[in-house]
Amino acid sequence: MKGWIKKNIGELCDSGGGKVKTGPFGAQLHQSDYSYQGTPVVMPTDIKNGTIAQERIARVSDSHVSRLAMHQLSKGDIVYGRRGDIGRQALVKEAESGWLCGTGCLRITLGESEVIPEYLHLYLKMPEIIGWIQNQAIGATMPNLNTSILRRVPIHFPSSKATQRNIVSLSFAYDDLIENIKRRINILESMGEEIYREWFVRFRFPGHKAVEFKKGVPKDWVVGRASLFFEHVKGRSYKSEEISDTDDESMPFVTLKSFNRGGGYRSDGLKLYSGKFSSSQVVHEGDVVMAVTDMTQNREVVGRVARVPEMGRRGAVISLDVIKLVPKSVSATYLYSYIKYSGFSHFIKSFANGANVLHLKPDLVTQQVIVVPTQGLREKFEAIVDPIHEQVGLLSKEIDNLEATRDSLLPRLISGKLSVEELDIQFPPSMLIDADSSAEQGIY
Numbered sequence: 001m002k003g004w005i006k007k008n009i010g011e012l013c014d015s016g017g018g019k020v021k022t023g024p025f026g027a028q029l030h031q032s033d034y035s036y037q038g039t040p041v042v043m044p045t046d047i048k049n050g051t052i053a054q055e056r057i058a059r060v061s062d063s064h065v066s067r068l069a070m071h072q073l074s075k076g077d078i079v080y081g082r083r084g085d086i087g088r089q090a091l092v093k094e095a096e097s098g099w100l101c102g103t104g105c106l107r108i109t110l111g112e113s114e115v116i117p118e119y120l121h122l123y124l125k126m127p128e129i130i131g132w133i134q135n136q137a138i139g140a141t142m143p144n145l146n147t148s149i150l151r152r153v154p155i156h157f158p159s160s161k162a163t164q165r166n167i168v169s170l171s172f173a174y175d176d177l178i179e180n181i182k183r184r185i186n187i188l189e190s191m192g193e194e195i196y197r198e199w200f201v202r203f204r205f206p207g208h209k210a211v212e213f214k215k216g217v218p219k220d221w222v223v224g225r226a227s228l229f230f231e232h233v234k235g236r237s238y239k240s241e242e243i244s245d246t247d248d249e250s251m252p253f254v255t256l257k258s259f260n261r262g263g264g265y266r267s268d269g270l271k272l273y274s275g276k277f278s279s280s281q282v283v284h285e286g287d288v289v290m291a292v293t294d295m296t297q298n299r300e301v302v303g304r305v306a307r308v309p310e311m312g313r314r315g316a317v318i319s320l321d322v323i324k325l326v327p328k329s330v331s332a333t334y335l336y337s338y339i340k341y342s343g344f345s346h347f348i349k350s351f352a353n354g355a356n357v358l359h360l361k362p363d364l365v366t367q368q369v370i371v372v373p374t375q376g377l378r379e380k381f382e383a384i385v386d387p388i389h390e391q392v393g394l395l396s397k398e399i400d401n402l403e404a405t406r407d408s409l410l411p412r413l414i415s416g417k418l419s420v421e422e423l424d425i426q427f428p429p430s431m432l433i434d435a436d437s438s439a440e441q442g443i444y
Contacts, residue, residue: 010151016113044081087130263304
């Protein structure tokens with residue numbers, strides 16, 4: 001195609017004075033070197049959805065940063081996870097410049113290349129490119145990535161950096177819209193949490209001054225085993241050949257990957273299931289599910305709950321790593337809020353055990369003694385929180401639509417089938433600073 005060039009990453013780095021480099025070896029950075037304060041060290045687990053997540057990132061002191069200066073990240077670098085989920089990569093932003101590329105990661109530095117970093121970042125997100133990398137990865141049990149493989153990745157790009165930037169701007173505009181909606185969702189969820197804590201943890205519910213307390217709780221609240229208020233249904237065991245990413249005939253499959261760390265539903269973790277199941281193992285919008293397995297030794301998923309989003313008419317099947325919590329004398333709204341915000345999840349996760357993989361016995365969940373408010377108070381709470389959950393559901397669908405539109409546009413943009421050369425594109429907020437600096441360098 002006229003005006004388009006094909007080179008591999010190694011050629012782009014070599015011509016621009018860049019490099020593809022591994023992070024420090026394990027002997028250079030020990031577990032004892034990490035601390036709660038200092039400079040962040042990016043590990044594969046910190047790379048999520050094309051960005052670097054900071055919630056649980058490890059840190060090291062300045063002395064270690066000086067010693068490992070050659071592994072410091074710069075704005076525009078692309079950091080890759082070397083093991084496991086091949087294709088996981090993130091673009092380093094200004095705020096992350098100076099952080100360290102951690103053990104188990106690789107980084108791409110383009111230098112003064114013919115390709116801008118943002119374009120390469122988008123290109124590497126393409127399913128066919130991820131597939132190409134996965135096919136090249138070494139290791140049957142745990143695929144591994146190395147610098148040689150990354151250097152060979154073929155890149156198809158427009159010779160004009162202005163065209164590259166227009167392509168990036170269109171995609172990033174969708175990303176900015178999605179991030180704005182996610183912030184709105186976070187605010188709504190925080191409102192629901194605060195109402196729960198105010199009413200049922202601090203006991204400042206409507207009419208609390210007139211209520212008699214006994215042993216620290218309102219006298220008319222019910223104390224009993226959780227099985228009085230809800231029951232559980234175990235998920236379906238499965239074979240690897242019954243799981244896929246794309247199959248119109250299969251059922252959506254809620255697994256451990258459907259949970260965010262700390263709880264909440266994770267839409268990008270959904271798989272499809274083609275095996276047998278019972279009707280009791282099907283979940284629909286608004287149902288409450290709990291993770292009873294955890295691959296993280298920090299117990300960041302086990303015992304956590306999520307609300308099932310809209311899954312279509314047939315619903316979704318839950319895996320053996322998940323249980324469905326079925327309300328008996330409380331609503332799903334109250335049940336979800338109780339498990340998530342009361343401290344129950346934090347308490348029940350301590351019962352999970354296992355050497356490499358943590359398992360929580362489902363029966364232990366319903367055997368616990370809990371305190372439940374009066375029905376009238378729960379109904380008042382639900383009247384406030386139900387609309388919040390509905391709004392969160394609508395906004396989540398909006399995110400799904402935006403992501404689907406963005407992802408369908410990207411292959412056409414990067415292949416050149418959808419031309420952007422004549423478009424007058426306004427840069428999204430996330431690119432304004434970069435655009436200004438690029439103009440100063442004469443990129444346009």
